[in-house]
Amino acid sequence: MEFNEFFVQGMALLGAGIAMVAGFGQGIGEGFAAGKGAEAVGRNPEASGKIQSIMVLGIALAETTGIFALVVAILLIFVKG
Amino acid sequence: MEQQVSALEITFGSFHLEIQQSILVWLVLCVIFAVFFIWAGKKIDKADPSKASTGVVYVCEEILNLVLYVIKGNLREKTKRYLPFFGTLILMMLVSNLIGLVGLQNPTSNVSFNATLAVTIFFMIQINGIKRAGLKARIKSLSEPMAILLPMNIVGEIALPLSMTMRLFGNILAGCIITMLIYTLMKSVMPWGVLGFIFTPFLHAFLDIFTGVIQTYIFFTLGSFFLGQQVSEEEA
Numbered sequence: 001m002e003f004n005e006f007f008v009q010g011m012a013l014l015g016a017g018i019a020m021v022a023g024f025g026q027g028i029g030e031g032f033a034a035g036k037g038a039e040a041v042g043r044n045p046e047a048s049g050k051i052q053s054i055m056v057l058g059i060a061l062a063e064t065t066g067i068f069a070l071v072v073a074i075l076l077i078f079v080k081g
Numbered sequence: 082m083e084q085q086v087s088a089l090e091i092t093f094g095s096f097h098l099e100i101q102q103s104i105l106v107w108l109v110l111c112v113i114f115a116v117f118f119i120w121a122g123k124k125i126d127k128a129d130p131s132k133a134s135t136g137v138v139y140v141c142e143e144i145l146n147l148v149l150y151v152i153k154g155n156l157r158e159k160t161k162r163y164l165p166f167f168g169t170l171i172l173m174m175l176v177s178n179l180i181g182l183v184g185l186q187n188p189t190s191n192v193s194f195n196a197t198l199a200v201t202i203f204f205m206i207q208i209n210g211i212k213r214a215g216l217k218a219r220i221k222s223l224s225e226p227m228a229i230l231l232p233m234n235i236v237g238e239i240a241l242p243l244s245m246t247m248r249l250f251g252n253i254l255a256g257c258i259i260t261m262l263i264y265t266l267m268k269s270v271m272p273w274g275v276l277g278f279i280f281t282p283f284l285h286a287f288l289d290i291f292t293g294v295i296q297t298y299i300f301f302t303l304g305s306f307f308l309g310q311q312v313s314e315e316e317a
Contacts, residue, residue, distance in 0.1 A: 056298075057298075057299060060248075060295055060296070060299045061299070063248070064244055064248050067247060067251035067252060068247055068251070070251045070255055071250065074251075074254065074258070
């Protein structure tokens with residue numbers, strides 16, 4: 001079998017698509033954090049400002065894994081694609 | 082990225098240097114900030130503290146409050162010592178993230194900007210950690226709960242600048258690419274592409290303003306949190 005440049009390009013783009021499967025876990029994690037935040041505000045509405053800032057911080061931290069996958073996908077597209 | 086929007090190329094004999102647009106924007110921002118704050122500092126010196134502040138003095142006070150909001154809870158009694166460092170960088174990164182709104186390329190979408198900041202903060206954390214109780218105590222605190230976990234803890238420490246760099250870089254670059262794609266699509270279907278102007282304000286609001294501000298907040302909250310663990314003796 002011959003590995004020409006189009007094969008490499010196609011495989012790189014395919015790999016970029018597969019890398020973004022990581023968005024699955026990220027979505028679940030962020031949704032869970034947001035749901036718990038809403039629950040906390042419902043239980044204690046006076047602390048909503050503090051809860052909101054902690055929730056946003058947690059969500060952005062949970063986003064990291066998804067962002068790693070995104071960087072890998074972008075590298076695959078623009079370097080090999 | 083292979084095609085930068087525009088780049089300055091300097092050729093001097095055999096010496097060839099290409100400065101990308103993001104870095105140029107950054108350098109221009111540095112000059113603007115330096116001039117602005119020297120001017121504002123003179124104004125603040127002249128201002129009368131007994132009266133309510135107006136104009137540029139008021140703007141500077143609000144900037145100070147913003148910076149204190151981010152770092153004060155983490156650095157506690159050492160806030161004043163590290164205020165100039167964090168204040169400059171927070172303002173710098175905030176403007177860098179928001180400058181995509183005027184059509185320039187964000188300096189933060191270039192990995193060298195982010196890596197520089199993250200590595201600076203990493204070295205600050207480590208040097209302060211060693212200074213506080215000596216090298217031996219620092220290694221001891223890393224080899225907890227048992228000595229065999231020392232390599233794992235060192236990897237954990239090195240992961241901090243890496244994750245800080247990649248988080249900011251990925252977020253801002255993704256925003257850049259998505260807006261660029263939408264504008265390219267609008268251009269290629271032009272008679273109907275005018276409809277795209279309905280969607281682009283929302284895209285900019287989310288990708289530039291929301292993501293930019295949140296990522297600045299996250300970056301410096303994390304940085305000052307880990308620095309505060311090393312320099313601050315007071316309990317939170």
